[in-house]
Amino acid sequence: MRELLETRSAGLVGRDGAAAELESLLRAKRLVTVVGPGGVGKSALAAQVAGRLLDEPWAAAGTADLAALDVPGLVPHSLARALRIDGSPALPQLPALAAEIGRRPVLLVVDTCERLAEECAETLEQLVEACPALHVLATSRIPPAAPGTFPLAPLAPDSAVPLLTSAAREAGAPDDPDPDLAYRICASLDGLPLALRIAAGQLAHREADDLLTLIGRPGQLLDLPAPMPELPHRLRTLRGSLCWSVRLCTPGERLLWARAGVFTGPFTRADAVTVCADDRLPPDDLAVAFDGLAAHSLITPVPSGSGAFRMSAATRAYGKQMLELLGEDAEFRRRCLAHCLQEA
Template sequence: MAGIFDREEGCAHHKCPELIGRSRESAQLAVVFQRSRLVTVVGLGGVGKSALVAEAAERVARTGTTVMAVDIAVLSGTEQVFQAIGRTAADQEQLLVVDNCDHLLAPAAAAVGQLLASFPGLRVLVTARRRLGTAGEQVLPLAPMRLGDAVRLLALRAHQLGVPLADDEEDRVTAGRICLRLDCLPLALGLAAGRLPDLSPRELLVQLSETGGSLDLAGLGPDVPCRHRTLRHCHGWSHEQCIAQERLLWARLSAFGGTFTRTAAEKVCQDAQLSRATVASAVNGLVGQGLLEHVNGRPELLRMPRTVQDYGAEWLARLGEETRLLERVLMWSRGLL
């Protein structure tokens, strides 16, 4: 399948406007897919994994290669996963897209592994919040959009709703702040644009700055899956896929409210429930799902996306640990831990 990702100039952006600013990631996917028959695009919920893979699959289909797709999100058990994925296989050269594997990751990994072993002409593109762990898998982490591209996407979504954003300096700055408040997540930008028929950009920014404001942005319609109707639903879906130690650490790390080191995470968050080694392992798990980000490419330096932090802070308060963790963060900042 060499060459199947060669781009036709302009076609992706013309047919998939949601991929504004993703040309670099699209090229990276093309390179990675030449190295392996199995590529998993991983990242935070709402970051645009499905859209990136759909654009790649569309280009493959135009080469005449058979493309089949399975959406795991609509399935409810191991047997359904094996049946749905198994029905797609064929002896000829083929691309299989396996989308939204999060809640049935293990059976999806097993089914994909069996198919790849049985059909040498098969290649597979997967989307999930974390890697499958299948032999031969190549992983492509997908980060949030760059700020300038996020502003362009917000403007496009607003225009599609009949609300052109003004091109003056004040609105450009406000749009940039909205994008940063929403972690430059494509899903969140679409939800935010849906508020612009009723709110000015300045009013929207104020609303997003209120407690829970970003998490409460809502999208309606019969085609919107439940997990994408609000950012709270989106991050809640991620929360459900985390193991218990990752969920607890997610809540505790929300107390930092900014950049911190792995060492700081271990010192502040460890206790009888989370040993230092467990914290270190859970940090890696959260990084692997895009729930924590490396800062400037430095593995030791971390930050939690703002909306992810908002969701974690709600859980920290629910667990009754907010005061204790804020005190420990303060002690750490003063060198007392």
């Protein structure tokens, strides 16, 4: 397990404060889920914190990645297998697992809970309640309906620049990028660690100013590979990461994502209703979809507190491509322009 955690947390930069806070929260609450958008570094942070705790006298420790699991009833089986625990065959799997753990100190890392978010939340909550020395650190793109969440946001530019620079060196870049250009690259990529690592890979054979020009065309950025072959397939490109998020969305959320891609800057819920609502997506359905996209971190509040939200450049580019496939791009670009002119 130690080697796996070290591999997953390798190259984590700019998260020292978050790691310390997460460790403290895990010790206090015993069940904590790291929540945030794809590519923000949830798995790496969880792995680093779990790695710090491994030297403590756990009776058992294990990690379960639920990315490939699509049968809700098998969640307890996956957790038992991760901990190498065989419960009594006379009991259902969850009570058997809880009975086997009992009061023993156990550390469990559960990665990629979003596909079965409700089942995972219920299972983990029941286990922690039944097992007073069990500590569970989970990750999910979707906030669980349970206490103990740890929101993980992208890096601020000042923290993102060291990640870009160190990742570029690892990728073989001949020189460190100019600090001003590095800052602008990080800001353009919204501080998302996966996007920063993809950009760093490009610095091995591009000048920083050329890369900044490329980032200005985010549709082309979607398919560039991250120089980290150990990453799961869904995280090797921004398109792969966003495709995973699409699979987690409802039809209404997908439709709003596509249509809201026409906004080039922050937009409010009222803006979204004016531009994106129609018979296929009535205002009430749109409101539900809006909340869903926010829960998935596909739209994020603007820090000013104005009630406005924004999409990252990559998320917006992916949405625009979905809108083109729907054949609705011209119509909703026209509606957005008309709305902006009216508001000006």
